[in-house]
Amino acid sequence: MNICNREGGRCAAMALVCLTDFEQYAKEHLSKATWDYYAAGADECCTRDDNLLAYKRIRLRPRVLRDVSVSDTRTTVQGAEIGFPVGVAPTAFHCLAWHEGEVATARATEALNTCYISSTYSTCSVEEIVAAAPGGYRWFQLYVYRDRELSEQMVRRVEALGYRALVLTVDVPFTGKRRDDIRNRFRLPPHLKLKNFEGLPQAAAEDYGIPSNTLDPSISWKDIHWLQSITQLPIIIKGILTKEDAELAVEHGVQGIIVSNHGGRQLDGGPATIDALTEIVDAVQGRMEVYLDGGIRTGSDVLKALALGAKCVFIGRPAVWGLAYKGEDGLREVLQILHDEFRLSMALSGCRNVAEINRNLIQCSKL
Template sequence: MWKAWFLSFCSEMPLVCLSDFEEYAKSHLPKAVWEFFAAGADECCTRDENLLAYKRIYFRPRVLRDMSAMETKTTILGNEISFPVGIAPTGFHKLACPDGEQSTARAAETMKTCYIASTYSNCSVEEIVAAAPSGLRWFQLYIHRKRTFSEQLVRRVESLGFQALVLTADLPYTGKRRDDIRNSFQFLSSTSLKNFEGVFEGEDRSEYGLPSGSIDPSVNWDDISWLQSLTRLPLIIKGILTKEDAELAVRHGVQGIIVSNHGGRQLDGVPASIEALVEVAAAVQGKAEVYLDGGIRTGSDVLKALALGAKCVFVGRPAIWGLAYKGEEGLQEVLKVLKDEFRLSMALADCPQSCKSQP
């Protein structure tokens, strides 16, 4: 009886920080599903370093600068968002909640921020748009060996009103995620990839619901011009960690860069995203907007990223935790926690606007 009371008491306790949402998701999702979302590559050094790196960055707060009025709004590619945190592209949201990416899109629309929909969504791009017709949406693209499919998908999202195209550049092959291998992780038919209906029919789909090696490993900088010829959408490259690639991206006329190591799920042993940010921002010199994902867990993390050169940050795993908690409502709660913490961090650092400030 005591144990039942204690578990009931814990379930009613408010979730006050992102770690609380993480613990809820871990205890309620099936073990293999949790490990799929939580997985890093190989020894998970980069995944863990994404979190630890923020703890080594300290603020230099100012005082007596009148914090009675603060503004969290900002713009990305000319579109206003309520605060500089968006939702990063992650796939398979129906593993976390029944409505999948439709709940994600609605939460982003309600919170007036940007949602980057994944190629590997369980909901089709049409379903995502129908769920949140007024939302700010970007589309994340993997280029597959069947280039005609990728071409059709780009034109499809542009016709549906997506406002930007985000090319993930750090996945010529899938990183080795040991837990998925140990669990022989397989997807159910209910978590099929809707954007791929009619594609790869009759082929083995053993790798995350797709044929092994379906992503085109030959993609290179020459393909940037090819993509730009297909669409009028602004192009953002996700997965840049060095000044050399940042300079190449600017040279190829992209409008944005997401500093990212894929949540530590690709090459283990690369820098934390926040540690690569300064180098990338300095190389870009304002010629493209710079964003970041990886390791954001508090509002003060957001402020640190902005201080070091990011225009906006995107969260991946925390969005999944919110969905696992209460679907659309749970994700809204995650975003509200980050927004409130971010605003408080601004106030305590004496930074009245959502702008750069020295850490």
């Protein structure tokens, strides 16, 4: 892994050994508007930043003399086995980072045998994603639109293509205020398209090049019943941050929760996702799987999230950094680093497999 940085005709090589290295590479090589779009948080970015800082406040209680000569990072999500408990979260516009966009993402996640949640707002279509990685394990991120027929058409498409679950994103009744995007007047460049909307009627573009006035701010729990009536796919709700909403999710019979604050891009001042995780896990009491995104940067972060009850975690921005570095190969390197760091953290904590990770690994002050 090398960065080539030409200054005065000289090329300096530097190994990329952690996710922060990929972040720095992306910041130096993406356009300012693109970097600001990916990096943006809402308002003063307090929640975005706390997603990372919260992990640094958590301390582990490692066990020793446990024979960790052999370790197994495999786990299951919604009954499917994956190679390790780190997937790729739904993020928009991957072609901004790499010309192959979500096609490269799909190939990388297939190669690492993990879960990819493809975004509604992809710059490659769901059909292109499946064709590129036919053996991949995929979920689809769904929004509920004012035009319910549009949402239903998307559900039918991904069902037919073999997607394995729907991830209903519920924390965007309106788009959060992202100051740098406003300053940059960010829009999707004209050479890129929202491929999942091709051939469908669209209003004039407004937010980020996304068709305006399509998302329905009146969405409520009753829409869960509507969605269940049109699909047999598992429904996972993304964007829950409180035990009260977790209990409602259980009551409405969904199959999973992703504890998420949209990368700090929606409501500033909300909790870091790792801080919200424990009350949600306690409320659910094992009646559905609980996942998490936001702030994962190291293998020990993954270990901490699993110890506090997450079944799997998902990365957003780091996946884009990997694409910006070297497309499919860059994202594979990001995922491999997290895999190797997670396995090392497991071993150093005395865990031989994912089933041995539990709250006893976390100092009680954080529970």
